[in-house]
Amino acid sequence: MRSPDSPAPDGREPVARGLRAEGLSFTYRDDLVLKALDIEIPAGRITAIIGANGSGKSTVLKNMARLLKPSAGAVYLDGQAIHRLPTRLVAQQLAVLPQAPQAPDGLKVRELVRYGRHPWQGGMRPLSKQDEAKVDEAIALANLEDLAHRPVGSLSGGQRQRAWIGLALAQDSPLLLLDEPTTSLDLAHQFEVLTLLERLNRERGKTVVLVLHDINHASRYAHRVVALHEGRVVASGPPREVLTADNLRTVYGIEVRLIEDPVTGGLLCLPVG
Amino acid sequence: MTRPLALVLMLLLGATVLSLNLGSFRITPGELLQTAAGRGDANQELVLYRIRLPRLTMAVLVGIGLATAGAVLQGVTRNSLADPGILGLTAGAGLAVILLIYLQERGLAVPPGIRPVVAFAGAGLAAAVTFLAARRHGVVLPSQLLLAGIAVNAGLSAVTLVLSMRLDRKLYDQAVTWLAGTLVGRDWQQVLSLLPWLIVLLPILWARSRPLDILGLGDGAATGLGVDVRGERAWLLLAAVGLAGSSVALAGGIGFVGLLGPHLARRLVGPQHGRMLPLAACLGALLVVSADIVARNLLRPVELPVGIVVGAIGAPYFLYLLARAGREGEI
Numbered sequence: 001m002r003s004p005d006s007p008a009p010d011g012r013e014p015v016a017r018g019l020r021a022e023g024l025s026f027t028y029r030d031d032l033v034l035k036a037l038d039i040e041i042p043a044g045r046i047t048a049i050i051g052a053n054g055s056g057k058s059t060v061l062k063n064m065a066r067l068l069k070p071s072a073g074a075v076y077l078d079g080q081a082i083h084r085l086p087t088r089l090v091a092q093q094l095a096v097l098p099q100a101p102q103a104p105d106g107l108k109v110r111e112l113v114r115y116g117r118h119p120w121q122g123g124m125r126p127l128s129k130q131d132e133a134k135v136d137e138a139i140a141l142a143n144l145e146d147l148a149h150r151p152v153g154s155l156s157g158g159q160r161q162r163a164w165i166g167l168a169l170a171q172d173s174p175l176l177l178l179d180e181p182t183t184s185l186d187l188a189h190q191f192e193v194l195t196l197l198e199r200l201n202r203e204r205g206k207t208v209v210l211v212l213h214d215i216n217h218a219s220r221y222a223h224r225v226v227a228l229h230e231g232r233v234v235a236s237g238p239p240r241e242v243l244t245a246d247n248l249r250t251v252y253g254i255e256v257r258l259i260e261d262p263v264t265g266g267l268l269c270l271p272v273g
Numbered sequence: 274m275t276r277p278l279a280l281v282l283m284l285l286l287g288a289t290v291l292s293l294n295l296g297s298f299r300i301t302p303g304e305l306l307q308t309a310a311g312r313g314d315a316n317q318e319l320v321l322y323r324i325r326l327p328r329l330t331m332a333v334l335v336g337i338g339l340a341t342a343g344a345v346l347q348g349v350t351r352n353s354l355a356d357p358g359i360l361g362l363t364a365g366a367g368l369a370v371i372l373l374i375y376l377q378e379r380g381l382a383v384p385p386g387i388r389p390v391v392a393f394a395g396a397g398l399a400a401a402v403t404f405l406a407a408r409r410h411g412v413v414l415p416s417q418l419l420l421a422g423i424a425v426n427a428g429l430s431a432v433t434l435v436l437s438m439r440l441d442r443k444l445y446d447q448a449v450t451w452l453a454g455t456l457v458g459r460d461w462q463q464v465l466s467l468l469p470w471l472i473v474l475l476p477i478l479w480a481r482s483r484p485l486d487i488l489g490l491g492d493g494a495a496t497g498l499g500v501d502v503r504g505e506r507a508w509l510l511l512a513a514v515g516l517a518g519s520s521v522a523l524a525g526g527i528g529f530v531g532l533l534g535p536h537l538a539r540r541l542v543g544p545q546h547g548r549m550l551p552l553a554a555c556l557g558a559l560l561v562v563s564a565d566i567v568a569r570n571l572l573r574p575v576e577l578p579v580g581i582v583v584g585a586i587g588a589p590y591f592l593y594l595l596a597r598a599g600r601e602g603e604i
Contacts, residue, residue: 029410062493065496065497066496067496087496087499087500087501088499089499091497091498092499094497095497096493096494096496096497097494097497098491098493098494101490101491101493101494102490103489103490104486104489104490104544105353105539105544106539106543106544107489107543107544108543112490115483115486115490115498116498118483118484118487118498118499118500119499167494168497171498
């Protein structure tokens with residue numbers, strides 16, 4: 001089986017790594033939530049998973065991040081079955097931000113971000129100078145310098161989400177999976193978080209996978225969109241191919257009109273009934 | 274060392290001196306030094322070395338054991354109200370020990386030092402029942418743990434009561450006092466049967482303090498950070514059960530130490546276990562030593578079970594926590 005990110009033509013190891021689901025099925029209390037999905041996450045790209053509530057989009061992400069175990073099929077990280085790899089080695093390759101994560105009372109932002117080094121230094125050793133440098137870098141990237149010594153619980157929604165992204169960045173993994181990172185954020189904070197992810201992809205070559213509710217976000221920020229409906233992939237590909245009136249009718253059961261976005265040149269989706 | 278830890282250690286030292294001084298036979302600090310230097314009289318030596326010092330040591334060890342067990346249980350279950358008493362561990366260990374006493378009375382010969390092992394098994398079984406009862410679809414729900422623990426507690430306590438009523442009068446009195454938590458008549462041999470448990474388990478738990486921190490972020494985030502959540506949780510639980518069981522075996526059902534120590538520690542140094550665990554342990558020791566001073570001296574010459582004194586401090590604090598947690602919607 002060919003790994004999706006086998007060495008580039010010039011023979012160098014690729015910087016980013018790919019993630020792939022094959023025949024992925026997942027059962028929850030006798031319900032088949034995911035039905036034999038094949039999904040390919042291209043390396044170095046932003047992939048958005050969209051779908052209605054209950055379509056299984058978060059479940060896909062959790063399976064691909066080995067937080068849930070598929071009932072059939074498998075997820076491959078760099079060609080190897082992710083559920084059979086030691087979880088700490090996976091954590092060096094793949095960071096995942098769950099939906100609405102909770103930090104213990106009183107935990108400070110920098111303390112949270114430092115946990116991101118856990119996959120690299122095991123349980124007992126204190127953080128090395130190099131680890132601390134990675135923590136500093138993550139704090140700078142997520143724009144957390146002014147918040148580093150504040151308790152996570154005292155932050156606003158957007159700041160808190162940035163703190164968790166800082167944790168994922170300290171993990172220093174080529175892959176970043178996020179489950180609805182913009183849910184419950186206001187417009188400005190949604191923009192801030194998505195722009196940060198876009199920058200990480202562009203400047204650091206991170207492979208980003210995110211579950212999104214807002215089709216316009218998917219259209220604007222993602223290179224690829226995977227649309228799910230009732231546990232199956234309806235369409236996947238570049239936003240212009242996936243975000244069609246037909247597909248969105250299938251996925252959300254509503255009529256939409258798609259117009260050119262005058263600002264970004266992408267697509268804007270307007271529900272019409 | 275953090276400043277709160279230094280402060281608590283100083284308070285503990287003070288309580289230690291006070292504990293050795295006070296009692297129906299007073300030993301002043303000066304006499305204490307004299308006796309320690311080998312120039313005390315026979316009575317002073319007897320009281321100090323054979324009665325007060327082993328009892329004090331036991332109070333310190335039990336406080337450390339119960340507070341650490343509570344801190345770990347709270348971390349593992351992500352429920353700030355979890356502790357060995359509330360999750361049914363104390364009741365499980367209690368039943369196991371009463372059963373052992375009952376069988377001994379019927380002529381069963383047992384090796385010395387077996388009591389902590391039996392209590393560990395009892396605490397472990399109770400913990401297993403509690404966790405199984407709190408499971409829904411293969412996942413232990415932190416929200417269900419308290420309810421399950423209360424049920425297990427009630428059931429086990431009822432059986433323990435029935436069993437202890439079948440003991441003869443003298444053993445029954447002993448059993449009831451022990452169930453309430455007592456340090457009366459603890460000797461060096463008993464100290465020695467508790468010590469190995471702490472020597473083995475405390476370093477293990479301190480070494481696992483970072484995975485314990487990360488478990489506090491939730492199962493998803495912890496797995497994402499490369500923590501083997503199920504395995505780590507199982508080992509941490511087993512170690513906490515060991516600490517709680519062995520402590521209960523030697524000092525009986527002293528409650529609330531596992532709740533108070535960790536909570537105060539968290540308030541003083543934050544939630545990270547590397548700093549919090551040692552402080553919680555020292556606070557636990559301070560609490561039990563102080564409660565023992567009160568228990569021995571408040572109604573002298575009558576002695577109160579130390580567990581009741583700790584409860585008198587702990588119950589209001591627990592209610593305060595419940596009220597606060599209820600406001601924040603934690604339960």
